[in-house]
Amino acid sequence: MTGRTGPAGRTFEALPSTKGSRAPFAESWWGREWLRSLEESSLDSGRLSRGRTYARGGAVGAVTVAAGSVAAMVRGSRPAPYRAKVRVEQLTDRQWDRLLDVIAERAANIAALLDGDMPAGLADDAAAAGVPLLPGARDLDPACSCPDWGYPCKHAAALCYQVARLLDRDPFVLLLLRGRGEHELMDELGRRNTARAVAEAAANQALTGAGVGPAGGAGSAAPPASTGDPAGAAFAARTTRAPLPAPPPVPEVPGHGPALVGSADPAAGLDPAALELLAADAATRAQRLLAAAIAPRHADSTPPAPLTEWQDAVRLAANHPTTDIPARIAANCGRTPAELTAAVHAWRHGGAASLDVLENPWTPPTGRLDRAREALRADWADGKPPRIRTWRNRWTIDGHNAQLRLSRDGLWYPYAKKQDTWHPTGPPDPDPTIVLTALLAQ
Structure with a gap:
C-alpha cells in the first residue's frame, strides 16, 4: 500500500480483498480503537456487519484522507459505485498546542514518531492533558450518495472499516484526520525541541557563570554556595515531576511450581500430581493477569465475570490436555467424557461465551x-x-x-x-x- 500526498491530503490505493479471512479486521491498537469508536456511534449493527463484509470483499476504492475527513468510492449492489465520506472533528489550535507539549515532554514519544510509529500510551497522555486524540462516539459524521438513511449506511461503514486497516499500516492517518499531517507535526516538534534546548543551555550558563580559579589563572569558579529556599516556594516553583520507572517486562513463560511427586510421602487424602497441576495452572493465570494489567488502557477494561465451577473445570481441561485429567474432571463434575470433550472444544474457540453457545439456546430479539x-x-x-x-x-x-x-x-x-x-x-x-x-x- 502506498500513499501519495496531494493538495487535499493523502490518497491511498485500494486495499486487496480479504474475503473469507478469519483474522481480526484491525490488528493494531490504533485500528481497534478506531473501530470501537465506530461501533459505539452506530445505531444499526446489521449495517455495520454488511459494511465490514463490503470492506473485506474489496468494495472500497482508493481512500483520500484529508484534515477532518476521509472519502472513497464504494461499490454496492448497483453498477455505479457510491461516494462515501466520513467527517472527523478536528482538534483546535489550543488542543494541538497541548498535544505537542505532551509529545515533547517524553523523549520516547519523539523517538517513536521519528521511526514512523505512534506509541499507544500517547492516547492516554493526551487524554490526561484534555486532548481527545481518538475520536469519540459523537466525533464521526458519516455521509453517502446512496439512498440509505442508515447511520452509518453500509457504504460509509465499509469506508470506516477500511480506515482501520490504514491505521494498521500508518497510524499518522489519525493525526491527519484530526487536522495536521505528519510533516507539519514533525516540523513543529523540531522547532519546539530547538527552543527548549536553547532555553536549557541559557539557564545552565546563568547558573554556572564564568570566573577565575583560586590560583589566579583563568578558569571556571565554583558556583556560590546556596543559602537555601523556603520549602513552600520551592514546591510552588516546581515544573514537572520525574516520571515513574517503567514496569518490569512480563515473563515470557510462567514460572515453575514445586516438584511434589516423589519428594515425600503425601499425607492421607493428598494427591501430589494434582497439586503440581494446580500450581502450574495458577502460575499460568498469574502471568496472563500480569500481562493484562500492564497493557494499555487496562483501567478502561471491564473485569471478566467469575467462572462457575463447571466453567473453571472446562478451562482447566482445555489448558492441560493430559491423558488422565479430562476423565477425572468429567467424573468429579458428573459429566460424560463426550460432554467434556465438546465443552473443551467450545472453550478453545471463545471461552465462557462459546461454552454458553454450546449448552444454552436462547431467543434473540425480534428482527x-x-x-x-x-x-x-x-x-x-x-x-x-x-x-x-x-x-x-x-x-x-x-x-x-x-x-x-x-x-x-x-x-x-x-x-x-x-x-x-x-x-x-x-x-x-x-x-x-x-x-x-x-x-x-x-
Missing part, C-alpha cells in the same frame, strides 16, 4: 435474525444462500451437517454434526456469511 438473513442473502456470491431452518438462536443448513449458532454478544459460531451430536468446529465471526462459507468448505 435480529431477519436482518442477518438479509445480509447473508446480499453478500452470498449468487444471492442464493443455502436453505436455512431456524430454531431460537440456531440456523441449521438443509442438506448439510452444518449449523450456525448466534452468541449473546453477536458472534456466529460454526457447528458440524458428528454421530448425531453437534460439535463446535472453529472460531466465531460477527459476519454469518464468512462463518458459513468457511464451514461449508470444510
